[in-house]
Amino acid sequence: MSTDNVTFTSADAPEADSYAGSYETTEGRIYTVSGGDWDSVLPAAEGEHDRIVVNMGPQHPSTHGVLRLILEIDGETVTEARAGIGYLHTGIEKNMEFRSWVQGVTFVTRMDYLTPMFNETAYCLAVEKALGITDQIPERANVIRVMMMELNRISSHLVALATGGMELGALTAMEFGFRERELVLDIFEMVTGLRMNSAYVRPGGVSQDLPADGAQKIRETIPLLRKRLKDTADLLVDNSIWMGRTVGVGYLDLAGCMALGITGPCLRSTGLPHDLRKSQPYCGYENYEFDVITKTTADVYGRFLIRIEEMEQSLRIVEQALDRLAPGPVMVEDKKIAWPAQLSIGSDGQGNSLEHIKEIMSESMEALIHHFKLVTEGFRVPAGQVYAAVESPKGELGCHIVSDGGTRPYRVHFRDPSFTNLQSMAAMCEGSMISDVIAAVASIDPVMGGVDR
Amino acid sequence: MSEPTASVVPQGVEQLDIIGVRHGAFGATGAGDTSGFGGLVEPIVLPGPAHRPFGGWFDEVSDELELALRAHGLPAGEVIEKVVIHRDEITYHVGREHLVPFATLLRDEPGLRFEMCLGVDGVHYPGEAGRELHAIYHFLSITHNRRVRVEVAVPDGDAVIPSLVAVYPTCDWHERETWDFFGIVFEGHPALTRIMMPDDWPGHPQRKDYPLGGIPVEFKGGTIPPPDQRRSYH
Numbered sequence: 001m002s003t004d005n006v007t008f009t010s011a012d013a014p015e016a017d018s019y020a021g022s023y024e025t026t027e028g029r030i031y032t033v034s035g036g037d038w039d040s041v042l043p044a045a046e047g048e049h050d051r052i053v054v055n056m057g058p059q060h061p062s063t064h065g066v067l068r069l070i071l072e073i074d075g076e077t078v079t080e081a082r083a084g085i086g087y088l089h090t091g092i093e094k095n096m097e098f099r100s101w102v103q104g105v106t107f108v109t110r111m112d113y114l115t116p117m118f119n120e121t122a123y124c125l126a127v128e129k130a131l132g133i134t135d136q137i138p139e140r141a142n143v144i145r146v147m148m149m150e151l152n153r154i155s156s157h158l159v160a161l162a163t164g165g166m167e168l169g170a171l172t173a174m175e176f177g178f179r180e181r182e183l184v185l186d187i188f189e190m191v192t193g194l195r196m197n198s199a200y201v202r203p204g205g206v207s208q209d210l211p212a213d214g215a216q217k218i219r220e221t222i223p224l225l226r227k228r229l230k231d232t233a234d235l236l237v238d239n240s241i242w243m244g245r246t247v248g249v250g251y252l253d254l255a256g257c258m259a260l261g262i263t264g265p266c267l268r269s270t271g272l273p274h275d276l277r278k279s280q281p282y283c284g285y286e287n288y289e290f291d292v293i294t295k296t297t298a299d300v301y302g303r304f305l306i307r308i309e310e311m312e313q314s315l316r317i318v319e320q321a322l323d324r325l326a327p328g329p330v331m332v333e334d335k336k337i338a339w340p341a342q343l344s345i346g347s348d349g350q351g352n353s354l355e356h357i358k359e360i361m362s363e364s365m366e367a368l369i370h371h372f373k374l375v376t377e378g379f380r381v382p383a384g385q386v387y388a389a390v391e392s393p394k395g396e397l398g399c400h401i402v403s404d405g406g407t408r409p410y411r412v413h414f415r416d417p418s419f420t421n422l423q424s425m426a427a428m429c430e431g432s433m434i435s436d437v438i439a440a441v442a443s444i445d446p447v448m449g450g451v452d453r
Numbered sequence: 454m455s456e457p458t459a460s461v462v463p464q465g466v467e468q469l470d471i472i473g474v475r476h477g478a479f480g481a482t483g484a485g486d487t488s489g490f491g492g493l494v495e496p497i498v499l500p501g502p503a504h505r506p507f508g509g510w511f512d513e514v515s516d517e518l519e520l521a522l523r524a525h526g527l528p529a530g531e532v533i534e535k536v537v538i539h540r541d542e543i544t545y546h547v548g549r550e551h552l553v554p555f556a557t558l559l560r561d562e563p564g565l566r567f568e569m570c571l572g573v574d575g576v577h578y579p580g581e582a583g584r585e586l587h588a589i590y591h592f593l594s595i596t597h598n599r600r601v602r603v604e605v606a607v608p609d610g611d612a613v614i615p616s617l618v619a620v621y622p623t624c625d626w627h628e629r630e631t632w633d634f635f636g637i638v639f640e641g642h643p644a645l646t647r648i649m650m651p652d653d654w655p656g657h658p659q660r661k662d663y664p665l666g667g668i669p670v671e672f673k674g675g676t677i678p679p680p681d682q683r684r685s686y687h
Contacts, residue, residue: 085648085649086647086648086649086650086651089649089650091658091665093659094658094659094665095665095680097665098665098680098681098685099680129540130540132540258568258569259621259622259623260622260623261569261570261571261572261621261623262623263569272595274595279595279598280598376686377686378686383497383498383499383500384499384500384539384540385499385539385542385544385576385589385602386539386540386542387542387591387600387602389571396571396593398571398591400574400589400591402576404472404473404497404499405497405498406475406686406687407685407686407687408685410576411576411577411659413574415571415572415574415591419626420571420572420623420626420627422626423622423623423625423626452649
């Protein structure tokens with residue numbers, strides 16, 4: 001590009017400039033800048049515009065995936081902020097209408113990919129409620145669900161801290177966060193066969209029992225996790241640089257949270273101890289001792305502290321769950337709902353256990369028919385609609401299902417906390433610096449897989 | 454789904470909420486049903502209206518609602534079309550013209566205090582003539598630790614519902630999503646634009662008459678049709 005460009009007036013700004021095309025509109029000349037040539041554009045626009053709209057994202061390292069922030073800026077100050085979403089919409093809700101109730105689990109686990117256990121549990125609780133079998137879920141299945149959810153809460157909060165730290169320049173926090181998360185994912189792999197997207201929680205229970213040494217291995221991981229979580233906390237809590245970037249930033253008070261439907265750490269950072277695990281317990285949460293963490297600062301630092309302390313509480317719950325783990329079935333007794341197979345890991349990967357294959361292939365024809373019908377046709381859910389909600393690391397994750405009495409959902413809708421919480425971005429950011437936008441969005445902890453579904 | 458006929462409604466049952474009739478055993482047609490189940494006829498019936506006493510705190514909330522509605526000069530019997538209780542959850546079916554005052558009462562009355570709206574989503578019942586599109590709102594009261602659901606039904610040809618954004622600002626994105634996926638217009642919404650689909654997308658993807666889409670999966674020596682064209686059970 002020639003240096004002549006800097007002398008162009010707006011009237012004859014070059015149409016051919018591949019980095020900064022411009023065109024006339026009813027509101028004046030609009031420049032679309034896509035390259036690093038602000039020097040040539042700003043003088044051209046001098047004295048004519050004082051309104052600059054910046055698209056941050058959808059491909060920006062600090063937007064948590066494909067989030068597009070549309071910021072109107074005045075110098076370094078954000079005067080208006082809007083979020084553009086939908087870049088990761090995959091039609092999960094629509095797809096589920098064309099699969100059986102059990103197959104739905106494999107879809108929902110992929111929504112908010114950092115909290116697969118919560119997605120699965122919310123969906124399964126809703127299906128179980130619609131079936132009317134909530135009371136029949138075996139104790140062991142509930143304990144395993146609680147344990148897996150709390151481990152998942154730790155891994156999700158760790159990613160929130162890791163990516164949030166990275167976005168504010170604390171790269172060590174990112175390395176610590178992802179390293180510790182790996183400990184949790186190792187447990188997931190051991191129990192479910194997969195690190196993510198595990199489709200482990202099923203309507204009626206969980207897909208398979210813990211491996212023989214599973215509980216022992218989880219118990220052994222806890223002290224290491226506790227020590228390393230403390231390292232992460234020591235790194236950032238009361239760290240003056242970290243506090244300089246987060247204290248008083250992204251402020252949203254209780255009234256704002258209520259109006260905008262904000263739940264999770266953002267709501268608890270205003271001092272309201274609202275936690276569905278306490279107020280509307282599910283999966284037997286009423287049997288566990290833990291504290292609901294609140295702060296009163298209503299800012300990014302408060303939310304950060306809440307996440308740090310919630311991980312500690314989650315470890316407490318996991319320990320209690322391990323103590324409560326008594327031998328027993330992990331699926332409902334009703335053979336019309338319970339998946340017939342016991343899965344096991346063989347030399348060629350995960351599949352039906354050899355005992356089960358032996359039974360259906362050479363011993364019981366009825367068992368084979370039953371297995372076939374349940375897998376291909378699935379069970380029927382009585383007509384009607386239900387709503388079930390769990391406290392995910394991000395807030396209230398609600399699942400609304402409508403059944404027409406068939407073998408497939410008539411409609412499934414997820415009230416994903418990331419989707420609702422992201423609406424508060426404008427309220428948190430307008431009037432602040434651009435750099436504070438990053439901190440505020442990180443403290444909401446949106447995951448676009450959940451936002452867009 | 455075809456129109457329900459009188460013959461499928463059991464004698465002596467009032468006000469069945471029939472949304473369609475199933476024929477045969479399989480969802481997809483044309484795949485050659487040799488099972489002998491082709492003659493099956495089965496109505497699809499949603500849970501019917503409940504009558505007093507509802508039990509538990511449902512009566513308390515309903516009393517409170519009726520009192521509040523009356524105090525605001527709204528006849529409760531007219532505002533609340535019916536109450537459905539299913540699986541320990543209460544649903545108020547409300548006429549669209551009464552939705553905004555109804556939601557305002559839910560939020561403001563001390564005895565109700567549903568501070569939080571958990572958003573709105575749509576359901577499409579093409580078989581329900583004159584009530585094809587339903588918008589369903591979930592409310593949570595943190596004060597009283599209760600949940601209620603409000604359902605508004607509108608005809609496909611006139612799918613307009615007043616917006617709740619002024620009462621519950623959280624409905625902003627939820628209403629945009631419902632417009633995007635179902636084509637329900639929320640009158641009074643500050644900027645009702647598509648939110649998930651691209652701005653120039655034709656149609657509303659989660660309606661039942663909108664195909665799922667997809668292409669056949671081809672294997673050596675075999676082809677699997679896309680999910681919405683495979684033979685399936687109802």
